Amino acid sequence: MLKFKKELKNQIFQRLKDKFPIELDSLKFNYTPNHKLGDLAVTICFELAQKLKRNPREIAEEVINYLKDIPFIERVEIAGGGYINFFIQKDRFFLNQLRNLQEISLEPEQRKIVVEHTNINPNKAAHIGHLRNACLGDTLVRCLRYKGEKVEVQNYIDDTGVQVGDVVFGFLELEKKSLEDIKKIDGKFDYYCWDLYTKVTKYFEENPEAQEKRAYILKRIEEGKNPEAEIAEHISNRIVKAHLNTMRRIGVTYDLLPRESDILRLKFWEKAFNFLKEKKAIQFVTEGVNKGCWVMRFEDEPEKEKIIVRSNGTVTYVGKDIAYQLWKFGLLGRDFYYKIFEKNNGQLIWMTTSKNGENKNIEFGKASKVYNVIDVRQSYLQKIVAQSLKLLGYEEEAKNSIHFSYEMVALSKKCLEEFGLKISPEEKKKSFLEISGRKGLGIKADDLLDKLEEKALNEVEKRNPQLDPDLKTSIAQKIMTGALRYFMLKYARNSIIVFDFDEALNFEGETGPYLQYSLVRANSIFRKLEEKGIFSEKEINNLIESELSLDELSEQELADFWSLVFYASTFEEEVLNSINSLEFSHLAKFAFNLSQKFNSYYHSYQILKEENKNLKKIRILTVYYVKEILRKALNLMGIPQPEIM
RNA sequence: GCGCCUGUAGCUCAGGGGAUAGAGCGUCGGACUCCGGAUCCGAAGGUCAGAGGUUCGAAUCCUCUUAGGCGCACCA
Numbered sequence: 031m032l033k034f035k036k037e038l039k040n041q042i043f044q045r046l047k048d049k050f051p052i053e054l055d056s057l058k059f060n061y062t063p064n065h066k067l068g069d070l071a072v073t074i075c076f077e078l079a080q081k082l083k084r085n086p087r088e089i090a091e092e093v094i095n096y097l098k099d100i101p102f103i104e105r106v107e108i109a110g111g112g113y114i115n116f117f118i119q120k121d122r123f124f125l126n127q128l129r130n131l132q133e134i135s136l137e138p139e140q141r142k143i144v145v146e147h148t149n150i151n152p153n154k155a156a157h158i159g160h161l162r163n164a165c166l167g168d169t170l171v172r173c174l175r176y177k178g179e180k181v182e183v184q185n186y187i188d189d190t191g192v193q194v195g196d197v198v199f200g201f202l203e204l205e206k207k208s209l210e211d212i213k214k215i216d217g218k219f220d221y222y223c224w225d226l227y228t229k230v231t232k233y234f235e236e237n238p239e240a241q242e243k244r245a246y247i248l249k250r251i252e253e254g255k256n257p258e259a260e261i262a263e264h265i266s267n268r269i270v271k272a273h274l275n276t277m278r279r280i281g282v283t284y285d286l287l288p289r290e291s292d293i294l295r296l297k298f299w300e301k302a303f304n305f306l307k308e309k310k311a312i313q314f315v316t317e318g319v320n321k322g323c324w325v326m327r328f329e330d331e332p333e334k335e336k337i338i339v340r341s342n343g344t345v346t347y348v349g350k351d352i353a354y355q356l357w358k359f360g361l362l363g364r365d366f367y368y369k370i371f372e373k374n375n376g377q378l379i380w381m382t383t384s385k386n387g388e389n390k391n392i393e394f395g396k397a398s399k400v401y402n403v404i405d406v407r408q409s410y411l412q413k414i415v416a417q418s419l420k421l422l423g424y425e426e427e428a429k430n431s432i433h434f435s436y437e438m439v440a441l442s443k444k445c446l447e448e449f450g451l452k453i454s455p456e457e458k459k460k461s462f463l464e465i466s467g468r469k470g471l472g473i474k475a476d477d478l479l480d481k482l483e484e485k486a487l488n489e490v491e492k493r494n495p496q497l498d499p500d501l502k503t504s505i506a507q508k509i510m511t512g513a514l515r516y517f518m519l520k521y522a523r524n525s526i527i528v529f530d531f532d533e534a535l536n537f538e539g540e541t542g543p544y545l546q547y548s549l550v551r552a553n554s555i556f557r558k559l560e561e562k563g564i565f566s567e568k569e570i571n572n573l574i575e576s577e578l579s580l581d582e583l584s585e586q587e588l589a590d591f592w593s594l595v596f597y598a599s600t601f602e603e604e605v606l607n608s609i610n611s612l613e614f615s616h617l618a619k620f621a622f623n624l625s626q627k628f629n630s631y632y633h634s635y636q637i638l639k640e641e642n643k644n645l646k647k648i649r650i651l652t653v654y655y656v657k658e659i660l661r662k663a664l665n666l667m668g669i670p671q672p673e674i675m
Numbered sequence: 676g677c678g679c680c681u682g683u684a685g686c687u688c689a690g691g692g693g694a695u696a697g698a699g700c701g702u703c704g705g706a707c708u709c710c711g712g713a714u715c716c717g718a719a720g721g722u723c724a725g726a727g728g729u730u731c732g733a734a735u736c737c738u739c740u741u742a743g744g745c746g747c748a749c750c751a
Contacts, residue, residue, distance in 0.1 A: 063694055073693060076731065086731075110694055111731075151751080191751055323749060331678085340749040347751045409679070410746060437680085438745085461743085489713070509713090520699095521688070524680065526744075533687070533700080537713050540688090540699045547713050555710050619689065622698085629714060638710045653710095675713075 031599045032606065033135045034123070035059055035070070038100065038116070042072065045096045050074075050089075051081055065592055068107060068115025075112035086112030102126075120592050121580050127599050128574045128651060131658055135602055138178035140399045140430075144358045145171050147403035147434075148185040148277065148284070151193040152266040154227050155220035156276045157472040158529055159405070159439040159465050165518035165668070166436055167403040168282040169614045172666045173605055182394060185284040186354070187381075189266035190291045191347075193467075195248040197223050198261050200230040203243065209261050220272035221474065223265065228470030252294060263291075274372060274379065276475050280511045281668045283374075286394050287381040292366050293354060295384035299345050301364050302353035311421035312338050326418060336414055348411055352418045359419075359427045360396030368392055399430040406435040406524075434612050436523035440464055441471070442530050449473065462528045473529065482510040485535055486543075490675060497674075508670035509543050515668050516542030519618040540622050542669050548625035548632075549664065550675050552657040555637055562638070565650060573651055582644050590634060591652055594627045598659040605666065614667070621663040628656050 043054050052074055060071040075093060079086035090108045097106045097114070104117040147167025150160050167183075174181045188194070201207045205226070215222055234240055250258035270287065277283065293299065303324075306312045312324045315335070322341030328334060338349045356362040368389045371381035380392065402412060412433035420428035440462040446453060453471075457463055465472040486509035490502050497505075517534050521527055537543040559565040580588060604620040607613075637653065640646040664671055 060693065067694080071693085076693080079731070113694075188751070193751070320749075334677095334747085337749055342749075344749085346749075350751095406680075407745060408751095411751090440744095464745095493711080493713080525688075526681085528687085530687085536700080538700090539713090541713085543713055544699095547711085551711065551714085558710055615689080619698085626698085630716090632710080633706090633715045636710065674711085 031601075032603050034102070034599075035603075038070070038103070041100050042097065046074075046093065049096060050078055050093065052078070062113075062115060065589065065596070067109050067113075069118045069596060070116045071109075072114045072116070073112075075114060079112065090114055118596075120588070120595075121578050123599075124595055124651070124655075125574070125578050127595070128655055131655070134176065134178065136177040136606055138180070140179055140397075142180045142182065142397045143174055143399045143401065144182050144184055144395065144397040145174070145401045145403065146184045146186055146358075147171075148273070148282070149188070149404070150273050151188055151191060151467070152269040152273070153193040153197040154224040154269070154467055155218070156273050156475040157465055157467065158475060158478055159472070160273075161280070161475050161478070161514065162436065162439050162518045162527065163403055163405070164277050164282045165280070165515050166434065166523065166614060167401075169515075169519060169617070169667055170401060170403070170434065170609070170612070172668060173609050173614070173617070176605060176662075176666055177609060182286065182397070183284045184286045184288055184358075184394075187266065187270055187287050187289045189262065189289050190248075190251050190294060192244075192248055193227070194262050194266055195244065195251055196230045196234075197227050197265055198251065198258055199240075199244055199247050200226040200233075201261060201265075202247070202258070203240070204229060204233060209257065209264060212261065212264060218272070218476075219268050221476075223269060224467075224470060224474065227467065231468045231470075254291065254295060271372070276479070278374070279476075279479050279507070280514055281670065283377060284379055286368075287371055287379065288354065288366065288394075289382050290350060292382040292384045293350055293357075296364060296366060298353040298357060298362060298364055299350060301362055302349070302356055303339070303345070305356070305422055306338070306352070306418065309422050311418055326414065326421070328417065348414055351411070351415050355400065355415050355419065355431060356422075358395050358397055358400045359424070361419075361422075361424060361427065366394070368394070399432070400427075401432045401434050403434045403436075405438050407438070409433065409435055432612075434523075437526045438464065439527045439529055441473070442528045445473070445529055445531055446471075448531060462526070478534065479510055479514065481531075482513050482535060483507060486510050486513070486537070489537060494674060505672045505675050508672045509537070509546065509675060512542030512546045512664075512669040513537060514542070516545065516618060519614050519667055520622075522613060522615045543675070545621055545625050545660070545664060545669060546672060546675060548628050549657065549660050549671055550673070551632060552628065552653050552660070553673060555653055556657075558638055559650070564638070567654070570651075570654055573647055578648070578651070579644065580648065582642065583648065587635065590631055591648065594624075594631050594656060595652060597627055598624055598656050601659050601663060604663075617663065617666060621660065621667065624656065624660055624663070628653075628660070631656075 039054070039057050043052070043057055046052055056077065057072065057074060060073060062068050062071050075086040075090040078089050082089065087108065090112045093114060094106055094108060102119050102122055104119045107115045107117070109115050145167055148160065148164045150156050171181050171183055201212055234244065247258050250256050251262045253259065312326050315321055315323050315325055320335055320337060323337045324339035325335040325337050336348065337346060339345050353362060357364070366382035367385055368380050369383050370378055372379040380394070404412060416428045416431040419431060442462055443458070446463065453463065463471065483506050487502060487506035490497070490505050494502070520540060556567045560567065583591060601620065604617055608617040635649055637646060637649045640649065661671060
């Protein structure tokens with residue numbers, strides 16, 4: 031449809047440019063509310079009416095004279111107050127779509143793109159908020175790759191931060207455990223730390239004097255090469271592995287795990303600090319509340335100062351982030367060393383190291399565009415990171431530093447009750463509650479995935495009890511992933527998801543399993559055709575290459591056929607639109623609407639029993655086309671496709 | 676206090692200048708000897724928070740009011 035529209039637009043422009051004051055860019059197509067009115071509409075006559083001070087309808091009658099005999103257009107009509115509506119030649123359009131089904135009309139625009147997502151503190155289990163981040167990030171990656179972009183996925187590991195420090199404190203001070211003791215802990219280590227972290231938080235509230243020890247441990251971790259740092263590394267590595275396992279369950283993976291400890295040890299910050307000082311992007315404050323700090327000031331709000339280096343000389347989180355962002359663009363002039371962290375089915379996940387002598391042959395970073403998938407609460411900080419690139423003179427890179435922001439997942443009061451989580455009277459007044467790893471307030475990702483999988487398995491059991499148990503499990507996993515990923519994508523990113531188990535565990539209506547089910551039905555038609563020796567999908571090209579006539583279709587069937595095919599043909603437009611607006615709910619809605627139209631069609635028109643050969647052929651082609659488009663859409667959303675369910 | 680975001684059907688949300696404001700859930704009623712009922716068809720349900728304005732045209736853009744959320748750390 032993208033290509034089709036572009037060509038049609040050119041046709042119209044060429045025919046009208048000398049007759050009317052129009053510009054190519056102002057020519058846009060609208061979809062008509064109903065195919066009875068036409069397929070594509072143009073509203074230029076309303077704009078021309080203003081310029082020419084004439085009635086739009088009159089202008090339309092003139093304009094239409096120049097729009098005869100356009101390729102692929104059956105006829106052109108005037109409607110309403112001055113719309114010009116185009117009717118597409120359905121048979122030719124459809125064959126054309128089928129013949130170009132494997133072609134991608136999107137084109138890459140960047141040299142290389144880095145997408146950073148997930149970024150969970152490696153001190154506790156992943157929760158449902160992290161799942162939203164990973165689903166959005168991974169879908170972005172899939173769409174960009176479909177578009178033809180070269181994409182590198184990074185999952186930043188903050189292994190020297192306070193959060194890890196606090197768990198180290200918990201092991202050392204509260205549980206009196208050595209590294210050896212910690213290594214002996216079996217079972218779900220990320221769950222263990224989830225609980226421990228909550229205990230530590232509570233302990234700090236009740237024992238303010240412990241702050242000194244807390245700061246000491248953090249400092250030791252930052253320095254490295256000591257027992258505290260060793261424990262921190264052990265915790266971090268083990269929890270990162272747990273996170274990778276969780277994300278692998280829903281088909282999310284990464285190329286590189288950059289660690290904060292390596293940023294520190296390889297002195298990335300020093301280099302960035304020098305740049306910032308040289309370019310006078312930051313200033314040293316000699317008086318006032320921020321005396322002794324290095325701060326950044328902003329054009330739009332000069333009264334505000336953001337502290338980058340504290341008066342004790344230590345760098346803040348934003349400072350490290352600036353260095354990291356510079357590195358992503360290849361602007362830092364320093365690099366990491368790399369080692370393989372995990373190998374899975376031939377797919378490698380690399381991790382940075384600071385050990386000289388490790389792998390230097392592989393290249394990461396050096397992107398021309400960077401997406402940071404981080405929730406909306408960090409907008410201010412992300413603005414500072416982009417701003418600092420600008421202050422350093424990297425205008426282009428600043429513009430290409432994209433904060434992919436999205437709203438949080440919050441907890442409904444109902445779901446807190448179901449999980450037996452305790453809340454204060456103050457919190458009870460709110461309509462929903464923010465997830466808090468610190469307080470242990472949240473639903474762990476693996477718990478939700480387990481529940482989904484269990485329910486899916488039950489449903490499979492009900493419908494297909496005869497299946498092999500391993501197959502049932504594998505189907506249940508696919509359904510779990512489909513349900514979760516669709517749930518995370520269906521809401522606009524600006525919308526707070528107030529988590530509710532009934533909604534998340536629903537497999538009917540606007541859900542992932544509904545999409546999967548639609549595809550299963552379509553596949554099932556082809557399976558049956560093959561089993562009965564009527565038709566094999568391998569021969570589909572024979573049908574596509576032969577002639578096609580829609581004359582025998584009833585008026586109703588022609589309308590239903592066209593509504594389905596036309597909508598399916600807008601797929602790539604939806605993908606591009608989703609990438610440009612970073613709104614993958616568009617893609618989700620597209621797949622859902624397409625499934626709805628398909629299910630309705632499926633219900634009305636038989637294939638196996640149809641005796642009219644021509645009708646049968648048209649229907650086979652229609653289902654094939656829709657099925658292929660739906661497969662592509664599901665792939666981009668990371669929703670797996672079971673053969674049966 | 677300043678900044679950003681949000682208010683659309685009973686509930687959860689789409690639609691972000693263009694034709695009759697949509698979907699899911701829930702409610703009520705229905706679906707053939709039928710390719711899978713995780714489905715389909717139908718019904719009820721709306722002052723698009725309120726008031727002004729811009730426009731040929733506003734749920735959509737602007738201003739104000741109002742209700743709510745989130746930011747604004749020498750935390751990350």
